[in-house]
Structure formats: C-alpha cells, structure tokens
Amino acid sequence: MNTLSTAPPDTELASALRLDVALNLLSQAGWQAPVSVTPGTVAWLQAIVDGLCDVSSRDALTGLANRRQFEAAINREVDRVARNGEPALLLVLDIDHFKKVNDTHGHAAGDEVIKAVALALQECVRPMDTVARIGGEEFAIILPNCPPAFGQTVAERIRKKIEGKPVAIIGGEALQVTASIGGAFAPQWVRSSAVLWSERADQQLYKAKAQGRNQTCLEMPPLTVVSAEEKGLLFASLTQSESNTTE
Template identity: 70%
Template structure:
C-alpha cells in the first residue's frame, strides 16, 4: 500500500461484496432472481415441503407472442415489455414468494405455504394484472399491451420429490394453457397432484437408506 493511501473502509468492502452477490444472483434486465438462484430456491422448497408438509405452488409463465413484439417494435421495446411484466408480477405476489426470470420471456414463481384452494386465484390475479399493462416504449409509438400464459403445479406434501419432477408438472400445464388459446392460467388439479411413480421411487429409496 502506498504511504498516503487510505485503507478501504469496512462499509466500502461490504458494498462491493453485496454488489457481487447481486450480480451472481439477480437478472440484469429485471432485477429478479436469475435461473441459477431460482433452481437453488426450488431445491430448498422441495426439501421444506417434504419436512413440513406445508403446500407450495410453482408457477411458470411465458409472455404470449413475444417474438412478434421484437420483430415489430424492436428488441429495446421487447426489453421494456419484459421489465414491465417483471415489475407487475413482483407487485402482485407476496414478499415471501420467489419471482425469477428463467429465460428470455420466461418467468417462474415459487409460492411457499400456498393452499390448493387459492392457487387458481393467485395465478388468475397475476394474469389479469399483466393483461392490464400499457407499456410505454417511446419513439412516438402507442403503448403496447401483452398477455401471459401460466402453468402451475403443487409440490406433494410430506413426500421427497425432485425439482425436475415439479418443474415438468408445471411445464405440462403451461403447454396446456398455450394449446387452449394462451392468456390463461392452467393449474394441475388436486387429483393430478397425487404422488407420482417417480416420487414413490424416491420415497422408497430414502426409506431404504434410513433403514440401513
């Protein structure tokens, strides 16, 4: 260190560390959790549900016809739409929920302690909030509107599942929402949320390990 150089303050160093943590865990465009951090949060939630038995809902969302926005209005306008949708989702869910951008126009939400009786209501509220957006993109263009398709699935309670199985279940419902015309929310029914063969296998494997 040079003689006249002042040592870095503790607050300054902490600020640098906090900024680095944000860069590694947040999506640069929206400020939401990024895919890596989302996958870590999803794994923790799978473990928590297995231990606590509390219900948890995973929602996956796509902006409908997003390619047309980029092709017609440009990528800058597309970025504005993504930011607006991200902000709208974040304002609609609870602080305890994890909202992530997991792809170009793809989002996901982990909703812990979300009863099956309110899952559809939550998803529909998010869908309506986005539908009401009027996104200003500048350059004298009129505000853009957009819609989203939503798929959702509940993690089986008291069962050791996996993030892959849970995500695949939610993805199947997202594909159904798109196939049925988009701008809708499709959630796995309670009957369909019963323990799958894969999850029974996981449960059996854990039981065997515990008995050895």
C-alpha cells in the first residue's frame, strides 16, 4: 500500500522548506503538481523532489537528457557491455556551420535549429536509447544492444532525417540543416571507460567533418584496438578479483 498519498498535511514543514523558489523553477519548466496530491502532504513534497530531479537531468531548450544525465547513462552502459558483452553504439553529432546560422540569422534562429535537430533525433531512436544535448550544437546518442551490422544504417537514417527537414525560422525563411556524425562501438567484454569510448566516437566525428561534413563515419568492432588504458583497466579488475578470492 502506498502510504505517501495518505499522509496527513504538514504545512509547517512545507513552509519551513521555503519551497516557493523550487515551485517557481518547476513552473518555469512547465511542471505541474499531480491533481490527486494534496499540497502540504508527504506525497506532494515527493512530487516536488521528483520534479526537481527531472528538471535537473533535462536540457532546458530541447527537453533531451543533459550532459549530467548523459554521463550517468554512458557509465552504466560501459559497465553493462563489459559484463554482458552485448554490442552498444555511441553516436556523436555536430550541426554543420552552426556559427554561421547564429551570425547570419540570430540566436533565436539558432535555437529553432537546435530544437528541430533534437526532434529529428527523437524520431529516429528507440525508447531504450538515450538522446542527449551535450553542448551548444552537439548531441550524443547511446544505443544499447545495437548490432554492428545496423550501425551505419542507424547513423545514415539520422543524417538523412536532419537533412530532409528544413527548419522554419522567424520571418518564414526555411534553413537547410545538415549534421556530421561520428560513432564507435564499445569494446565487448572489456572493462573500458566512458572517456575512451567517447574519444573514439569523437575521432570519427572529426573524420566526418574533414571529409566535407554532412557525413557519417563509424569505427566498427573488427577495427577496434584495445588501448593500453583499457588493458590496464582489465588487468586491474582481474588482479582485484584474484585478491578477493584469496582473502
């Protein structure tokens, strides 16, 4: 039985917590308290806490996961791949010539472009995937259980989706938007790290830009070389495991 919804009101506690600032922040983010919850109850306070947690993990402009949420998700995925050996793909994306959009049409137009790209990304992924805005015009997508045979197809679908949707800006003008995409698969059964995985994807993104932008470049598993850092992490975990069994 859920005791939170039946807890008696504690208006004194709610007042002491000075929730007006939190409620104002949540209101600006479009959050509304559940109508079934009585203000001042423990359930109401819990709803506010949940709302604050959600707001703190979301990008304000796009509603996507923010960098904090992305870092938590990629660390979980690195651990899962090491334990289960299932393939996982990380895509990093950069909007091409975004500075020119801001300089020519203004930051309001730039915001519209970012929101349009965010929407396109959400339309191309599964519910289990994590889509995040990790910088100004930079995005990242974590795709768990994505077989290597489908990696290039997924990346190209995203690229074509963005290219095929001109963005309407203030004044009625439509901007043609493209993006460069880099990707890398996490080493299976290897204790890697989020930093090393991200670096591999970034290297492919730089290659896509160098090849003229509006390109997709992926590092495929057969070409993946386990780095010295990853070998160190693997051997460290084995040493720790052996140490635990001898104690």
